[in-house]
Structure formats: C-alpha cells, structure tokens
Amino acid sequence: MRAVFSPEQTLRHMLAFEAALALAEARTGVIPQAAAEVIARCCRVELLDSQRLTNDAVEAGNMAIPLVKQLTGNVREAATQAAGYLHWGATSQDAIDSGMALQLREALALMQRGVASLSAEVAALTEKHRSTLLAGRTLLQHAVPITFGLKAAGWLDALVRQQQRLRELKPRVLVLQFGGAAGTLASLGDRGLAVAAALAEELKLGLPAISFHTHRDRIVETAAWCGLLTGLLGKMACDLSLAMQTEVGEALEGAAEGRGGSSTMPHKRNPVAAAAVLAAAIRVPGLLSTLFAGMVQEHERGLGGWQAEWETVPEIFILTARALERMTALVAGLEVHPERMRANLDWTQGLVMAEAATMALGEKLGLGSAHRLVADASRRALAEHRSLQAVLAEDSEASKHLGPAELEALFDPLLHTGVAQQLIDRVLAEHRRVLAEHRRVLAEYRCAAAEPAQEKT
Amino acid sequence: MRAVFSPEQTLRHMLAFEAALALAEARTGVIPQAAAEVIARCCRVELLDSQRLTNDAVEAGNMAIPLVKQLTGNVREAATQAAGYLHWGATSQDAIDSGMALQLREALALMQRGVASLSAEVAALTEKHRSTLLAGRTLLQHAVPITFGLKAAGWLDALVRQQQRLRELKPRVLVLQFGGAAGTLASLGDRGLAVAAALAEELKLGLPAISFHTHRDRIVETAAWCGLLTGLLGKMACDLSLAMQTEVGEALEGAAEGRGGSSTMPHKRNPVAAAAVLAAAIRVPGLLSTLFAGMVQEHERGLGGWQAEWETVPEIFILTARALERMTALVAGLEVHPERMRANLDWTQGLVMAEAATMALGEKLGLGSAHRLVADASRRALAEHRSLQAVLAEDSEASKHLGPAELEALFDPLLHTGVAQQLIDRVLAEHRRVLAEHRRVLAEYRCAAAEPAQEKT
C-alpha cells in the first residue's frame, strides 16, 4: 500500500490524467491529435525532477501547478506547438482528484484482495475449531460455553459485511473529477460534456453528474470504510491478545526468528502483531475525524480542508493495509491451545454451566424454585472450592430429579452450545457466496487496473 | 429527533423487544401463549418507575437488567406463573441493541424525510437561480463566473448521494440482535433459530446470520452516514455565511422576530442558523471518532466500548437532525441578492474574464502570445484601476483582432458559464429520480413504523 501512495505513484496517476485528457480532447476535436500524442508521450514520471516539484509545491500551494509547469517545459522541447494544449481546460484539482481516484482504485483492489485473504484464513479457523470449546466471556468474566469456531465466525461475518460495503461504494467513489477553474468547464465552450465523457472512458472511471471539488463525501466514506475495517481488526487483536495472556494461554502468535522474544525471559512470546494492529485501531479514528472535519470547504475550492486530506488519506490506507497484513499473518500462524481453552472453561468448576442446570431443574421444579436451588448450590460450590456438579449431586432436592447420568450430561459443555453449529454454517455459506463474487471482481481488476498512461506511451 | 432518543422512547423500544420475544416464543412453542399475552400486556412504559430504573442502571451496568427486574415484578402481579417466561433466553444486550435497531429505524425515517425536504428546497433554489451570475471562488479569491444555481446543484448532488447511501445501509443496519448470554442461544435448545426468525418477523427487523454483540460496524456506519451529512450541511453553511459577510452581501438569513439581531446595530443580521450548523459540523467528527475507537470490544461483551455508544449515538443523531432542520429553514427563507452577486462579479473590473479573453485572442494570435498580451493588460488594469475591457479596447494589438462588439460579448459573464446549464439539468434529473424512490419508501414507512409492541397490546 505504501507503494500505491508513494510520491512517485501519485505523480504517475496525475500524469495519467494529463495524458488521457489530451487524448480525450483530441478524440473530441478540441486539440490536434498530433499534440495529444506528444503530450501523452511526455507524461512519464521518469522525465520529471521530482525533488524540484516537491519544493515548488510548497509555494504554489499544490502539486499540480509545478507538475504542469515542468511538463509544459518537457512538451515544448518535444514539439513547441503542443505545449499550449497541455492541461487544456482543466484545473489543478481535476488532476489531483482524478489521480486520487486512480490511486483509490489500486488501493481498494489491494484491500479487496487483502480482505479476501484474511477471510480465507478466518474461514479455515472457523471450520477447524467449530467444536473447540471455549469460555464465552462477557465484561471479561466467564459467562457460558461457546466454541472458538463461533467466535471466529463472528469475525468472518463482519468481514463479509466489509466486502458488501466495498462493492457498494466503489462505483460511487471511483469517478472522474473534471470541472475546470470553477466547475463550468467554461474554457471548453460547448464541448465540455463530450470531453468529460471521453476522459472518463480513457481512465475507465465513472462519470459523475457534476464536478465535486468541495464535496468530499466520496473520499471520506472510503476512508470510513478503512476505519470500519481497522475497528474489526482491532477487535480481533483484542480478543487474541487477551487469549494470549500468561494466565489464559489459549493462543500464541506463531514463533519466528526475532519475533516478540526476550533474551532474559525465555517464557515470553510477546503478541507483537496484535500490538501493531491495536496501535492502528487507536490511530485511525483520530485520522478519520480529520477527514470528516475537513469536509467543510469553502465555495469552489477549499482552503485547508482539501489540503488536510493529502497526507491523511494515504496514512489511513497504509495503516489499515499494514494492520490487515499483520492480522492475516497472525491468524495464518496462530498457535491455538484447545486444551487450555478447555482447562479455563473448567476453571470455575462448573459454574459456567449454572444456566444449564437451572433450565433442566426448571422443567421439574418450576423456574423460580430451580433458580433458588442452583444459586444456593453455586454459592456453596464457590465457598467450598468444589464443583457445582458435586454439590448438586449431594443436594437432596436436586438429586431427586437428576440422576448421576443426567447430571454428567448436564455438565458437558459441548452439549450446551445451542445453535452454534448452525450459526457457523450460515456464516460460512455467506462467506462462500462473497468469495465467488470476489473472484469475478478480481478478474475484472486484472483487466482494468493496468495503468492507462503507461498503456498509451 | 430528541423524542426518538428520549429515555422514555428508549424504554419503549426495549419493551417492544420483550413483548415481541414472548410472542415469538409462544408462536414457536417455547413458552405458553397465555404467558406471552400477559407479558406483552405488561410491556408498557407507563407501568415502569423510570427514575428508579436510571438509578439502578448505574450499579447494574446497563438499563436492561433493572428493566427486566421491574417488568418481572409487574408481570408477577398480573399472573405469577408468567413472570418466569419473561426475557426467556435473551441477554441484556439483545434487548438494548434490538431496541436501538428499532430506534434507528425511526431515526433514519426522520432523517430520510428531512433530507428529502432539504433536497426539495435546494432543488427549488437551483431552478430559480440557474442563471443568476456569481463569482466562482477558489481559495476565497474570485476565479471565473458561475451561477448560483450551479453552486446549489453541487449541494443537491451530494444530497442525492446521501439518499443512495441510506438505501444501501438500511437493510444491513436495521436487524435483530438476538444471541443469548454469549451468542449461542443455548438456553433455547434447538429452537433458537426458529425463535430468532419469529422474533425478527414480529419486530419487522432483518435477521442476521449470527448475533454481533461485539461487532459494532452496523452502528458505526450509520453514525458515519450522519457525519457525511453534517459535513455537507457544514459546507453549505460555510458557503452561505461567507456570502452573508457585510462586504459580500449576496445573501441574508430570512428576517424573523428575535433572530440574530442587535439592538444597537440595526444593520446587523447575524447568520445564527449558519453558526448552529457549523457548530454541529465541528462537533460530529469528534463524536464519530469515539464510535470508531469504541469498536475494539472484548470477547463476547464489551467493557467500555459498548457503553461509550449509549450517549454518543443519540448525540450524533440529534446534532445532525438539528443541523438538518436549521439548514432546511435557512434555505427555505434565504434572501438572495442577485444584484450584489453581479456587483461583486464586476468588482475586479473584468479580471474575472481574463481566461475568456485569453482563449478568444489565442485563436488569432496563438495561445502563448495571447497569454502575454492579456497578462500585461490585466496588470495595467489593476494598476490604473480601469476595466480590463477598456484596456484591451485601447491596446493596438488586441483591438486589431477584437472589435467593440466582440469585446462586449467577451466580457459578458453569462456567455462564459460553460456547460453550467446542462450540469444543473443532470443533477435535477438525478434528484427527481431519487425523489420518486423516496415517495415509495415513505409509503412503506407509514406501514412499518407503527410501534410493534403497541400494535399487539
């Protein structure tokens, strides 16, 4: 992702815009075909002095102004008369925002593949541990038994939603920005709409009804999508790092040379990937608030809000992609310890089954009486450090209704995971449906993502 | 919107959940029909001591625990044996989150109507001022002419996108939360899925693949939608308040008794509605970052992140709705001063037409020479406080190519607004399409929004 948002790649996308603009204007008869071809040939990042661009951008106020200036120089050297046709009818923000749309197309394609990879890993984990018993925990306290697969299915279900959202926002977000100085395309006379349509076609971007220089909702909703994803990744990292605590020991990050170790403390395997993901989940919300706040932009071109996006959007994408990669590797290499999950479940000596016992006795005694009986027995079990099963077996009232075999079954947590298996099946089915969809999209991407400026030159 | 999120209405929605749960469980044979009917009858907010609920919720940790406790007391009084069937198989968060889904359904219906109203006002403004000339401004400087209708069309286009997003997220967001203590529905044995389906049907909520107690993306994306909307409203308020500056004077908030006045300064009409909208646009981003940050929740029930939502979500909705109302009233009552728009456009004595002059001379002289000629003329005009048209009329080179009539036409800004009219038409067409859609949805809402618990009792 860092490559997608590198300064060089940013320039390359702006050059793609300038090249496509020239070609579109030639096609629509606005500028000579020969000029367009010269311009397109000059739109190569290798021909620019990028250090000078960066310096000049400070005083110019944005990157497009010095880019067009340098490019004009280069085109003039190639063919004097062509130079006048460069950037014809466009404004700086047209180049920068359309470049950003191309960049987002690449970024979202990477994200989509990344989410698909993580989904595949999580789906495998779900399948593998669909019956691995685990204490369900609410407010960090044991509640009732679940399976590790059910927890993973919850993660997977959220990943499915992320993919659905991505499908929805892509056509809205990956669109051309083209309005000229203040959105009217005035310097193209009556050919403005034709050029816009041809340009969108060149760049394989959507064509919006109107330019949107100071309406940033498309950018912000895309970043918010990243925010939803880092939130999910943070939740997964939170669950896993809690499971990796010394006292809990239900999972470990896969061992690797130089990872999370300590020379003096050989028992230590630090959850460093989880820490990195959690750091991203702490950072992205603040960055997002910047983008939402920056939406309040002045008239036809913003004074501060637009500029605030330039480093913030890449930062959000890079943090999210990095967290996604770390989490995918973490899940792929995760050491799961089912025996510790089981031992922890048994840690409270059956209290985690109190709800089940209440329901079973309730059918015989009525719920109210069953309740009081089990609550008393639980308190006794806690006080005497004995199992709830043992206490109930000795209880004269309880043992009247529940024989040893029934009690034994009652305290088998595997029999008390409700509809966990069916829920897992539903989520896996959803996942497979989305996966099939993703394969189609991936195929499309292979066709579409090739960099237009490069194709032409 | 304040009513939708009032403490009373919050309780009402939780009661609707409890009533519907009992009825769904009766339908699926889990509890006796008679018990369900008693429960449903008791699920009335008037029967609760809401002050005690609020107090007890502090120690209990959430509102559902004391609610179920009070409700149990009430049901027991009505029919002792029914009390044991209340809240059967559900967890606190099931009631709270499903209540929230019902609340969001109301809130989003209000939002949808609010956005439709604002869109109608903005569309009318767009139509009315489609040819009203205005200086396009970039970085707060005059750039080239636009029309006020084009600016309004930009706002309208963004409102159209908001409506599209709302359509997408509603089916994903308005869903049942029902998982029991840790998501397995264990205490319902093998009837968990049947109850869930019946319950979703009762509440007319969607049925998700799996419960999502610690996956908050649905809530957060809905709040982010509000954030996109306040961002847009803030942008509109920004544009309008800049237009209302004493020196600019292109618009005023409609006069009203007691609004924005000052007893000693009769010339003052403060943009108080704009200020209120801008305040909302400043506040919502920070509140949103809270929700994104709160997504990192522990295991099967969150410790802090979930609780952080309870006041933040209503606050976001209330702020957004209030801003939406203020902006709708502002636009509806807006005093527009086309003559000041025109006067401001002429303020720089034709410099705003420099681009047009360059293009016209470029066809005769070549672009490079035209450029230099106009730039020189512009500098002279600025220095001598004369109009660019006058300077060009006297310029020997320019006057060779442009006669007085041509010059006159060249400096008519109305002839240089490019494709503004077509762009406006495209946006209005979009708007009409969405409006038709909205009417359908509104009709649906009239059927669906009636409060389910009330229907039954």
Next chain:
Amino acid sequence: MRAVFSPEQTLRHMLAFEAALALAEARTGVIPQAAAEVIARCCRVELLDSQRLTNDAVEAGNMAIPLVKQLTGNVREAATQAAGYLHWGATSQDAIDSGMALQLREALALMQRGVASLSAEVAALTEKHRSTLLAGRTLLQHAVPITFGLKAAGWLDALVRQQQRLRELKPRVLVLQFGGAAGTLASLGDRGLAVAAALAEELKLGLPAISFHTHRDRIVETAAWCGLLTGLLGKMACDLSLAMQTEVGEALEGAAEGRGGSSTMPHKRNPVAAAAVLAAAIRVPGLLSTLFAGMVQEHERGLGGWQAEWETVPEIFILTARALERMTALVAGLEVHPERMRANLDWTQGLVMAEAATMALGEKLGLGSAHRLVADASRRALAEHRSLQAVLAEDSEASKHLGPAELEALFDPLLHTGVAQQLIDRVLAEHRRVLAEHRRVLAEYRCAAAEPAQEKT
C-alpha cells in the same frame, strides 16, 4: 458536577456577571449607584422564565441576548430608569464567558477535591500493599515480580502531576472576559479599564491583559486537563479490569446490592465501575478534539467554534467527574486477593525469576555463559512442566555455583523487587507534600467560592 453545569446554574453565573458589572460601574461612577442596586436585586434566577430563554436562544444565537432582554423587563418593572444601565458596555460573550469562568472555578474546585479523595484512597492502597507480590506484566505477559503497592504508586505519582498542573492553570484560566462589542470597551469611553478592574475584583476573577473572545486556549487547556485525568482513570480501570478476569482473579469490585450481578450466573461479579470509567476514557478524547478544532474562530466573534463549546465543555467535565467518582469508589471498595497474585506469580514455575538467576550465575560464570545456561534450563522447564528452580538444582554446572539455600533465596520473588520500596516512599512523600498544599487551597476555596450575586442580594 451535573449541578455545576445545569442550565439553572449557568444562568445564575451569567446573572452574577450582570450584577457585578452594575456594581462595578456604580463604583467607578459610570452608572448611578441606585440603578446598580436595583439591577443586582433583579439578578435572581427565580425571576426568569427559563423555558422561554431556551426557546428564544435558538433564534437569538446565544443565551445572553434573551437573558438581557428578560432581565431588562424585570428591572424596568422595579425601577424604570435603572433598566437602561443593565449590561452597560458589555457584549453577550462577556456575560457567557465570564459566567463560564465562574462555572469553571466551581468545577475545578470539585475536581481538586475529587482528585484529592482518589489520591488518599490510592495512597492507602499503596501503603497497604507495598509488599504484596504481583507479576509485573508487559504486553500482557509476565515479566518480573513487582508489588501491588508499586503499581498503585505509579497511579499516585500521576495524580500528583495532575494536581501540579491544576495549580498552574487556575490563575491563567479563571479570568474575567470583558471587552464589549469588539474588545475595545468603546462605549465606556476612558473608564473601560477601571470598570474591568473593579468587575474582576467583584467576581474575584483574574484580570487579563486584553479580552480574548476568539482565543479559546484557556478553555481548551482546562478541558485537556480533564482529558489527561480520564486517560489516567482509564489506565487504572484497564489495569483493574484485567486483574478481575476470571482466570486472573487478583481483584474484584466491592460487592453491593444490585451491582454487576447476574441471576443465573452466581460466580459473576461484573466490573461495572471499571466499564463506566473505560467508557469515559473512550469518549473524552473525541470531545477534546472538538474543542481543539473549534479554536479556529473568526475575527472578533466565532461562527461555529464558540457555539461548539457550549455543550462540549460541560460534557467533558461531567464525564470526567463521573469517572473520578466511580474510580474513587472502586478503589475504596476494592477486594484485593494477594493469594491469587502470589499464585499467578508462581504460575510459570519460576520463569519469572529467570532474569535474577542469570544475574546470580553471571557473577560466577560470566554473563554470556550464564545466559545460555539459564535459557536452556528455562526451555527444559517449560517442556517438562517443571519449575526452573528444580531444573537448575539438577543442572551439574548450575549446582556447582549455587547451593540449595542460595537457589531457594534466588527464587524468592520478594528479594527481587529492586528498589520498589524506595520508589514507593518517594511517591508517598510527593503525595503528602501536595496534600498539604491542597488543604491550603481548600481553605481558600471556602472563602472564594460563595456565589457573588447571591452575596449582594
């Protein structure tokens, strides 16, 4: 704290400003003494129609405008000629901001007492558990032994810093706002400075060099102080809730009727106070970012940024105060389980002492060899589920240098808590120094905090 920021109290503070202004202007000969006395007598919240104020404030744009209007009516009824002298030379924001300063004085006094109370509880905990062994944990993994008192001393040290910061910011923040329409006090002629000085004296507020209507740093730094405090409270809640996990069991929130319980799960004592504190720690950062963002205010009176403060500042104070109270109660009632702390420390069978063993052997073997020896032994201990002490006792090389008694001492964690006791002493000494200071301040507060307007009437 909710009372300090109640609508009624907010009005009371604004009335205190208006009363003090009249009296100060009488003292400096600007208005007649008799008029001032009438005005001061009318400045009572009971005489206002607060519902109408709230309604009128919407259109007026702030609360001071309708307040002055109602008040003028009331004064006119009391003495016609006095009405003209009300609010003389002041602007709305003078009343609102000076009222806020009075409010902050009350709020900070409460905060100071609250922090002092929590400090006292934490100091007691530090003393009591200064030698209670506990596993030091880094990245949620056991590291080396500490004492619970040392952890508490870390909290206490941070509380000391908070008190130091509060001392620094109070004189800067608790100052008069008084500048008239645009900061010049023009309508007071040459008596502006004299009135300002007398007014500051009346209100016992500091007198700033110049009014600061659109410079909000004082407000924001005060809110940031709250943010630092909730951050600390959140850190404490985080530590404690991790200690309260079922598997860790080192602490519990004190039991209370209706607190954090569950009817079906008697073993469950939910950390509900910790959850509430964590929720506050998640919410305050976003609210703070609103205030920082709102600092960008226009010219002599802000358009949005100022208005964004009105609900955000109270919200931050109320959340912080609520979290402070919950944490104070939590610490005061905390159940600590030293035996579980010790058992958890022993959980890894001596691996937590690996560092100590390495240092001891290092003196005999050289560090490098000692390192390798202990690392090998640790791996063996882990693999064979034996204690590191036992493995080293059998190791031919280790046992050459360390006899059984030496080994026994080496594996006594109490002997390996370094300078924990001295560090605790240093922090307690700091605390006592600040406590003495606080007592002085408390005495001052008793004199100063009485509400000025009330005093006069």
Next chain:
Amino acid sequence: MRAVFSPEQTLRHMLAFEAALALAEARTGVIPQAAAEVIARCCRVELLDSQRLTNDAVEAGNMAIPLVKQLTGNVREAATQAAGYLHWGATSQDAIDSGMALQLREALALMQRGVASLSAEVAALTEKHRSTLLAGRTLLQHAVPITFGLKAAGWLDALVRQQQRLRELKPRVLVLQFGGAAGTLASLGDRGLAVAAALAEELKLGLPAISFHTHRDRIVETAAWCGLLTGLLGKMACDLSLAMQTEVGEALEGAAEGRGGSSTMPHKRNPVAAAAVLAAAIRVPGLLSTLFAGMVQEHERGLGGWQAEWETVPEIFILTARALERMTALVAGLEVHPERMRANLDWTQGLVMAEAATMALGEKLGLGSAHRLVADASRRALAEHRSLQAVLAEDSEASKHLGPAELEALFDPLLHTGVAQQLIDRVLAEHRRVLAEHRRVLAEYRCAAAEPAQEKT
C-alpha cells in the same frame, strides 16, 4: 523539526541513552569503567545498519531490541568482555522513552525559538498598526471599529500564554525514563537509585520519583501544547484569509516567485501559506485525540497505546513547526492595505458608528429615546443608501442636540476605539517581559542542547 524526528536522529538519541547508561553505571561501580568507555565509543549512528534495524523492528515489536542487538555485536568486536555490560538493567522502553525526552528537548527548544520569532513579528505588526482603523467583525458582520493593531495584540497575548505554558511543562516533561523490565530496577540490586541519578545527570534530564512506562501524561500534555499552538495559528490564518478575500482586500500574502499565482488569472494571489496553516489546524486535533485515547495502557507495558505514539508525536510536532514557520513568514511578508480597511469600515455608511451615536444622544435625551431615534435613522439610512451621519444631520430632534462639528467628531471612528491603545500597551509589555525571559532560556539552551553522546565520544 523534520530533522529532529528523523529516523537517524531518533537512533542517535537512543544511542545517547545507552552511552550515558554505561558511563553512569561505571561511575556508580556497577560495570567496569573500561567497558563503559568501549560502549560509549560504539554508540555512533554511523556504525549501525539502519535499514536492517527498521526491518527487524517489525518482528521485534520495537526499535530498541534490534538496536541493542546490533550494538552488542559492534561492542563485542571492539572488546568482547564489554558487550555483556551494554543496556545493563534497562528495558527497551527506557531507551526509547529517554531518547524521546532528548528529542522533545530539541523539539521544544526549536518551538520556543519559533514562537519567539513569530511573537517578534506580531509585536512589530501590533506597533505599526496600533492606530490602523479596521472594522471589528462578529459572526462575520461589521460590529464596531477596532484597530488592526488590537487584533494583532490579541494574537500576541495568546503567544505570551503559550510561552508561559512551555516554561511550566518543560521541567515536568524533560525527564529520564529508567525502570528496567517492570519499573523496579531489580537487576541493579540496591544500586538502582544511584544509577538513575547518575544517568539523569549524564543526560541533563530531570529525575522523576518513579518510572512511568504506562503513564503517558507527560508526552500527551506536550502534544496538547502543540495543539493549542496550531489552534492559535489556525485562528490567525482564518482571520488573515478572510481579510484576503477579493471583496475584502485588506491584506495579501507577500508576493514571491511561484507563490499562489495563476497563469490565466493575473488578479489572483492565493493565500497558500494560510491554507497550509489551516490544514495543520484541521489535522492536529484528530492526532491529539489519538494520544489521549492511547493513554489507556495495560499494566507495566502498553499493547497498542504506546506504539500508537511513535508516529503520531513526530507528526504533531512536524505539522505544528511547519505551520509556525509558514505563519511567521506570512506575517513577516504580509501586505497590509490600510486604505481598504478604512474603505470597508465606511462601507455601511456610518452604521458601524450607531452605537456611538446612541451613547452621545443618550446623555441628552435619555437612553431609551436615543435608542429609538438612532434605530429609526439607521433604517432610513439603509433604505435610502445614505450615510447615517447625513440622516441624523437632517433629523430635527437629533440636530437640536448635536451640531455639525459634534456630529463630525461622532462619526470619526478613530475617536471610538475605546481603550484599544492601553490594551495594546499592556500586551506589548507582557511580550517584552517574556522576551527577556526567553533570551535567558536561549542562553541555557546553547549550553544544554549539545548532544550528550557526541560530547563523550
């Protein structure tokens, strides 16, 4: 500032810590003097493979682990036996956080100089324009006359406060972090405190009562200081960019080659420096909320919160410093147009003096009658596009009390700027006092800031 936070400089500060630690331990007899000298000699950034460090840090979880590893290799080559004494008794975070303290010392020294430079420019502007008339504007509407110097004095006053805050926080923030694995300094036996004291002395950092690995308030308050500063800079940029609007024209950014221009629109001078400052003011609040949120850190070493600081703190400092530089240059090169300020003040034809007229007539007619008279006259003036002065001159009642000369004086705004001159004097006096203080600090800095590790080697 970018240099202060460069990866290389970050390493240099960590090396300074390691060198000083060795020397301090030699002085206190913990390690051999010879070993310390070898270590100190090896602590040079040039001897490290920084690319490998960056790569290894990903898996290790922080930068200190691979740094110590490489450094150990280098020391071993220089003198085998010295290698075992490196990083003796310290933990990774000790090196990273103490390095950060050294970095903050450099950063704050730069900030202090930057704020002093800006203050000097603003003070000069204040002096120069102390009597330059300007419309005071509230909610973007003309209110009453002020002077441009008074506005600048408001900025200066806030800069004075920033310097005061900096003085307060420096001793609290620029302190040593040194606690070993979990804060006890256990591996230094009873010499922990002596080493800590010697180390603080070596690094010329303060010595805190206790280590504070998971208490981040020092870092966060420093960043919040930056936030207050960017808020102020944003406010200045806001004021100036509003003044630079085409219709207002009261100021322009100084012209420079390639700055803010447009080839086709010669009248355009974009406020690009203001835009850059505003972008920073939009970005810093979100980044700050990250740091406040990150304060909730686990036990003795954080999992996510600490890591979230590493890029966020530098980003805040770099953004703030960049904004400070841009604003300083902007103010230094500012083109002020007093004639436009005056023309704008006269724009409403004397309405801006309505308050003054009311006061003058009030002395004769009583305030109530004066009020009504002036309000009527103002409405007439507005309706008839005439000056308020002319309308009052013709008014039979008004002209009875105010002769032509009196009226003339009344409508001279310069006579109605209240105590602006005295307020300016007060602020300038404050500024001079702080400036003198700053010169002392600067002198100190010249002594202290030299990089310790470099000194020794």
